[in-house]
Amino acid sequence: MSLKGELDKIRADSLSDARIEAAYRAVVGQLSRAGTADQTLKVGGSMPPFMLPNAAGRLVVSDELLAKGPLVVTFFRGSWCPYCQRTLEALEEVLPRIHAAGAELVALTPDTGVYLSESETAGHPSPEILSDVDGAVGLQFGVLFRAPDIYRDLLAGFGVDLRERHGNEGWFIPIPASFVVDRTGTVRYAFVNADFTLRADPEEIVQVLEGLKSEGPR
């Protein structure tokens, strides 16, 4: 089944619960009203450089990655989010093709420390997962927002405490957007949607990268 098919299935299952549906509508409604998804980094824009720790505590520098080739930057909400987990798995499946196109992939989440490792799948060439501490890089990409109260209560009901996971009490989470950046740091593809159940199609990302490869070195 395609990623979209699987995400649709997760959505159909979970939104049958009235509480989850109300919280989902609150998030999507808040983002739509504020027009958050329209203010994010656009195709043609410059990616802000960043240096963030990975699950091993090593600092990863965006310019070092760009020195090697194009970069896919994807934001996800955390290992508590089933849509994010399935999307990471789907990206992992196409990782060999991303590498074959000479590119790298990093997945950024506001989760810190031990919660970061939860997202890694043992023994797989998992995407490099980076801790976007306090959502600092998410803010520069324009994807950061504050979770509404009803959504926080819902998460609390599932035992998910973002204060503990993020190491701050801001309740900031990113829109799970994906970007493809060429070696000059210019955004060449962006997928941003206020509806967090909709994600970039990994196949589309691979095609963008293969297109960049055929452009040759710039």
Next chain:
Amino acid sequence: MEMHQIRYFLAVCDTLNFTRASEACNVTQPALTRAIQKLEEELGGLLLRRERSRTHLTEFGQLMKPHLEDVLRNTQAATTTAKSLLKLEDAPLSLGVMCTVGPLRCVGLLAQFRKDHPGIEASLHEGVPMELCRLLIEGKLDLAIMAQPKGLEESYAVEPLYRERFVVAFPPGHRFERMNAVKTVDCGGESYLMRMNCEYGSHWDEYLAANKIDLREVYRSEREDWIQTMVMAGMGICFIPEFSPVVAGLHTRPLIEPDVWREVSLVTMPGRRFSPAVAAFVRAVRQYRWQSSAV
């Protein structure tokens, strides 16, 4: 949320005046007002209350202010430090940092240095003290931030930066949680995770033997993050410098009777002439407000 919205809001917090805030941010007042209204929409509450003569922060504004300051500060740190590491090869400044120094402790210094000296590129090298000393002697490092329990030989120039207490780290729910400080003797019988890169490594063995503490060593690792993750998983306790934890949720208490402290210093080679870049960095290290553990 957008960065400029947060900047404008913080400017109003500083001045409590929309006119002065818009001057400080170099934008028109309507633009500033619109941006803050947008931020209020996004955050789902009113941040400011505008009255005729004065502007106040609402309770919600007071609640959000520190979080917005944090995210903006980290944005600057994430970007400036990334830029400062652009050129890893032939960087004019190469800095060694002992691997047991918590990474977040140096980021503030690096960000400040980058801001003050945007033209100087620096490279960071992480290592154990012995390796850093060797690289200093070979001239591959200009300076190092490190600790050495027995003190360094006289052939190095050593300037103390801060003192740091060792604490005992344990998972939530552990019996130590109910104590304000943990006596060494209280650690008896605990499972123990050994931080192999700890510059005090061999000292802990002597220390434990001298204090007749019987610990069951279950694992040892060179990686600080692994040890801390294993502690969180309930596999044992570890002794660690106060500012080194990177794993969220890790609980710590000061280790007492006896106390154990380390002194982290700036180490350079005496007699070697500093390049302007190195001299600027040494000045920055000296001026930086390093925080020591509370006594």
